[in-house]
Amino acid sequence: MIKKLLTLPIPDQYQVQTTHITMTDGTRLPISVIGQGAPVLILHAYGMDAREFLPFILPLASKYTFYLPHLRGFGLAQPIGLTQFDFVRQYADDLHVVIEQICLARNIDALPVAAISMGAQVMWSYFERFGAARVSRYLNIDQSPAIHNQDDWQGGLFGSRQQEVFDIFRGVIDMSLPYADA
Numbered sequence: 030m031i032k033k034l035l036t037l038p039i040p041d042q043y044q045v046q047t048t049h050i051t052m053t054d055g056t057r058l059p060i061s062v063i064g065q066g067a068p069v070l071i072l073h074a075y076g077m078d079a080r081e082f083l084p085f086i087l088p089l090a091s092k093y094t095f096y097l098p099h100l101r102g103f104g105l106a107q108p109i110g111l112t113q114f115d116f117v118r119q120y121a122d123d124l125h126v127v128i129e130q131i132c133l134a135r136n137i138d139a140l141p142v143a144a145i146s147m148g149a150q151v152m153w154s155y156f157e158r159f160g161a162a163r164v165s166r167y168l169n170i171d172q173s174p175a176i177h178n179q180d181d182w183q184g185g186l187f188g189s190r191q192q193e194v195f196d197i198f199r200g201v202i203d204m205s206l207p208y209a210d211a
Contacts, residue, residue: 041065042090045080047105050098050130052123054112059105060127061097064090068131068140071097072124072148078104098127100151117147121154128155128163143168 042065049057061080071086073079079097086095099106100120113119131140142164144152149169161167178185187194 043087045083050127052126056101056109056112058101058109058123058127059099061099061105062094063087063097064092064094066092066094068135068137069093069095070128070131070140070142071095072142072144072151073097073100073103074146074148076103077145080104096127096131098124100148117151117154118158120151121158124151124155125159132163139163139165141166141168143170145170 043063045061045063048060048062050060051057063083063086071079071082073081079099082095082097086093089095101109101111101116101123111119113122128140128142132138139162142152144167149171152167152169156164178188178191185191
């Protein structure tokens with residue numbers, strides 16, 4: 030016996046839409062958009078799909094509209110190639126077009142931006158090239174400022190287990206050395 034499942038309509042603010050913004054080289058960059066309200070731009074990390082932010086932003090989708098660009102080579106932009114050797118600069122150039130288009134479409138002077146890891150690196154390149162006039166607030170989401178614990182920093186990547194983890198890494202490297210030429 031097949032039972033009919035009860036399905037409820039999903040409110041508009043919780044539905045992801047995909048739009049495309051045309052870059053200066055003619056490439057149409059996909060942007061995932063979700064929510065209703067004030068615009069917020071979020072940039073993903075290396076190897077991420079921009080939609081991986083959804084579990085974190087869904088609770089705020091009734092208050093904000095989130096713009097999640099897919100940087101060339103990742104997520105929905107996976108098949109889009111780079112046209113510049115310096116990919117960070119290319120991403121910053123692309124981001125400039127994205128921010129300008131969002132500001133124009135929303136009739137705003139600036140918008141808040143949050144960026145993680147590679148996305149944060151892209152934002153620093155953006156700031157260097159285009160300034161901060163179009164960014165009302167910026168949240169830099171990243172790892173510890175130092176990977177290793179040091180005399181003046183004990184917040185390294187592996188915390189109090191640093192030596193134990195590094196010893197394991199050293200052991201793996203030592204075991205692989207006989208195969209370095211293979």
